[in-house]
Amino acid sequence: MMKRLIILNPASRNGAAKKTFFAQKARWKELLGDFEVYHTTGPGDATREVTKVLRKRTADQILIAGGDGSINEASRGYWHDGKLIRDDVPLGIINLGTGGDFYKSVTSASEDYEAALVENRFTRIDSALVRDDLIIERTFLNISSVGLAGEMLGRLKVSSFQKGAGAYFYHTLRSLISYEPREVKVLWEDEHGETQTRDTELINGFVCNGRYSGGGMQWAPLAELNDGLLRVTLITGRKKLSLILQSRKLYAGGIEQFPGAETFAARRVRFCFKEPVSLETDGEPVENKSEGPVEFEYSVQEKSFPLNL
Secondary structure, eight states: OOOEEEEEOTTTTTTTHHHHHHHHHHHHHHHHOSOEEEEOOSTTHHHHHHHHHHHHTOOSEEEEEEOHHHHHHHHHTTEETTEESOSSSOEEEEEOSSSOHHHHHHHHTOSOHHHHHHHTOEEEEEEEEEEESSSOEEEESSEEEEEHHHHHHHHHHTSSOOSHHHHHHHHHHHHHHHOOOEEEEEEEEOTTSOEEEEEEEEEEEEEESSSEETTTEESOTTOOTTSSOEEEEEEESSOOHHHHHTTHHHHTTOGGGSTTEEEEEESEEEEEESSOOOEEETTEEEOOOOSSOEEEEEEEEEEEEEEEO
């Protein structure tokens, strides 16, 4: 009999996830049959629990009930010293998050996502790695970015207004008003193996394996989960009003027409800043202890991560 474990983050969606999950529990029981539920107790707990389950092989499927941050925590439990502990116990998603952005990419790539969960059908997708020149090294499945977004998410996490796309848009506007673009040199290896460079003033740089972040904003409409490429979007310049007025294009998938947007595909990309800048991965701010120049390097890890799809 298949052994399923649901890891529930009761703090997701500002504490509403636990109530929502138990309201849905009977339906999940009908779909999936028997399962165990593990309640996380704080930051890092999902990572530790996933690692323990994989090492002991106490489940055939792990489902994360939460949002993008919970998915990221769970996915990081699959790795040890840069290698997957197992690639035959897939991760599935029960979407209980504020934005559900990675879930959007996954379900849009699946013919029938609920059937994939029930059958424990999975494929191996790309994952990505970000490291800096100090102590940060973190894997992610969806999107990581440097610049404005990290500061915006810091505002969001301490606010009572966290629900849905409206909250992301509101906190983005508030952060954008005061944010000063950073000078950066961007270097990347393109899909042909050629090295490219760009110097610019950056508001935010998105490195995308999935398509969506920020409550449905499409920063990478062309991103695929298993094509061996990262889709990079740079938002540049100092004109802020046009970003606000044209923001609807982000939700409609029109990044190519968005003011100050530059997009390209890469296997690897490096951002070299002259001053500290905020980092986030899968919707969670990451503390950066640098007080001076800092570099972030991203690389794609091809078709490695087992995901219900």
